[in-house]
Amino acid sequence: MENLKLNNKNLSQIAERVATPKYDRSAIKTGIVHVGIGGFHRAHEAFYTNQLLQDGTVKDLGICGVALLDFDTKIYNTLKEQDGLYTLIVKELDGTHTTQVIGSIVECLFAPENPIKVIEKMASPEVKIITLTITEGGYNYNEATKEFDFTNPLIIHDLEYPQAPKTIFGYLTQALKLRKEQGLKGITIQSCDNIQGNGHMMQKMLLSYVAKAEPSLVTWMETNVSFPNAMVDRITPVTSAEDIANLKENTGIDDAWPVVCEPFKQWVIEDNFIAGRPAWETVGAQFVPNVEPYEKMKLSLLNAGHSVIGLLGALMGYNTIDEAVHNTNIRTFLNNYMHIEVTPTLGDLEGINLNDYKQSLLERFGNINIKDQIDRICSETSAKYPIFILPTINSQLKANGSIKLAAFVTAAWAIYSLGKDEKGKELNIKDALKQELHKQAITATQTPSSFLEIDAVFGDLKTEKTFVEAYTTAYNDIVNRGVEACIKEYNSNTIKPN
Missing domain, CATH: 1.10.1040.10 (N-(1-d-carboxylethyl)-l-norvaline Dehydrogenase; domain 2)
Structure with a gap:
């Protein structure tokens, strides 16, 4: 079996071997910016969004994946070379594998390389939602004080150099400032991290930062930005060299960074989207008043x-x-x-x-x-x-x-x-x-x-x-x-x- 590098060019041939996107990826516009394009996002939100795009009627919910940290260089380069495509391998309890190519990530940006480009993308009119998987530690919360940690050296840097931020708080603040200046309507910031009240936590931490970095922005945010809570669940282990080799041997797909996960998945979301939301409930998510x-x-x-x-x-x-x-x-x-x-x-x-x-x-x-x-x-x-x-x-x-x-x-x-x-x-x-x-x-x-x-x-x-x-x-x-x-x-x- 001929090995095929995973990219747009080879997608039609790959479709003869495994399930691939049924939609025209070139016609999909970015409506979501997601920060943190690791395995969990690609097994969860990007999977749900890919399913939503499959019937071809939704064309404005493509994901722009943002690699925020220097550490993320490898995943950024991999997705860039593969046109945002990757293989999702669901490992069933009986040992069988369900394999499909996911195409919902239609753009990729590397924040350390071009901070302004990321800020402008977050502030663009077509983007209605910014989602996050920045890990529990990314919220800069101090358990002792129950407050935002302004002693973090990266936060000190962002306050001093707002146009070249290193944290999510610096990026979001500058993007929201730009949206306000452009007279744009609201936007939703949705956490997909394992924190109780993750939306409330993000709201509290971001407002704490904004109050010091751009105090005039606070009032605008209170009426133009929503922070829905969400519960996310799908066990997604680190991809191993064996996973990559097995995928190539069994399907002939040369994917430098596929994602493996369990069959179980759950996404329970508070229905609080200020600028409209995807119909993720049609592909298995739950929207509820209280998460x-x-x-x-x-x-x-x-x-x-x-x-x-x-x-x-x-x-x-x-x-x-x-x-x-x-x-x-x-x-x-x-x-x-x-x-x-x-x-x-x-x-x-x-x-x-x-x-x-x-x-x-x-x-x-x-x-x-x-x-x-x-x-x-x-x-x-x-x-x-x-x-x-x-x-x-x-x-x-x-x-x-x-x-x-x-x-x-x-x-x-x-x-x-x-x-x-x-x-x-x-x-x-x-x-x-x-x-x-x-x-x-x-x-x-x-x-x-x-x-x-x-x-x-x-x-x-x-x-x-x-x-x-x-x-x-x-x-x-x-x-x-x-x-x-x-x-x-x-x-x-x-x-x-x-």
Whole structure:
């Protein structure tokens, strides 16, 4: 089979092998600017939008993908060379693959190369929505102060050099300023990141920045910009060299960066679009008046569950999530954590069978075909912990509920932050606070509770005696007996979920 490089020129030949866009990509106009064109966006929003474009009647919802950081050079160059095309490989539970080419990204821009071009694109009249996957840490939120972090060097740079920004806040501010000056109507800024109230968070953080950078813009934004909340869900592991090779061998498609994902997908969106919106509901998304119950459930169960498996599994020497969750002790511990400590904090979730949802998570985590790398799941835990785990702890402390299992996971993270698993193998730790975490982890070997003194992550947790005691006990137990022996005992001493 002849290998075909994935691009517009070869698309008609590729269509003989796998599903491809049915629409004329050259006729599609950009209506959405998306910042952060990594795997998740391409498995999620870009997939939904591609489905919406398929019947050929919608022509103004093409996506302009923006690579924001220097780190994004590779993905930008790849998509540029492939005319924005990429292959989506859905790894089914039975081991089969469903493969299709996605064509909804019709433009690509590299922000560090030409900041003004990105600002002008965001400000262009045809763009009605700016969407974001900038990771939890990209919102510049300080857990200790509950406010925008103006001490961030990149923010200081953006305030001083507004025409050459480095953060999303600098870009959005200048784009909104330009839209106001041009007399344009409103625009929607939609977060697709794993943050509870992600739209509200973006609104608060952006307005904080604008109030200092362009104060005259605040009033205009209040009536011309909307920030819908959304819950997003689709497990999307890092693409491996094996994935690329298998795609070429099985289909003859030469794609430098395909995306792999699970079959499950969910997108629940608050219906708050000031300048109109795509009919994503026709291709499986849900528009609702209030997203909060859905997002709280997902963040506290799926995302926190991932972190629980990742941190415990990493210390025990596992490489992938499916390997770790098939360890009966880890699986039981996670099940107990979800049932005993998370579920009481969720309240009434109308229309949702919570037991079915939790069971589905265990099945999804255990998909042996996904091979989600544990070091990806554990990356940037300092940004994830305050969003995924800390709210559960705070709610349970307030209600005098159990926090023992969350304290154990926190202790495991402190030991993980020393940089080696229980077999002495180096851990691949990727975290913006890596140095501070490591420093506090070393101090914790003498005084375990000192790890909790990272206020930007833990807030006031170090003052909660009940938690500190449970955490310290767990820390010493792990050091003395190892993770698996400890969780086995925790499981045997825990009331089993129904």
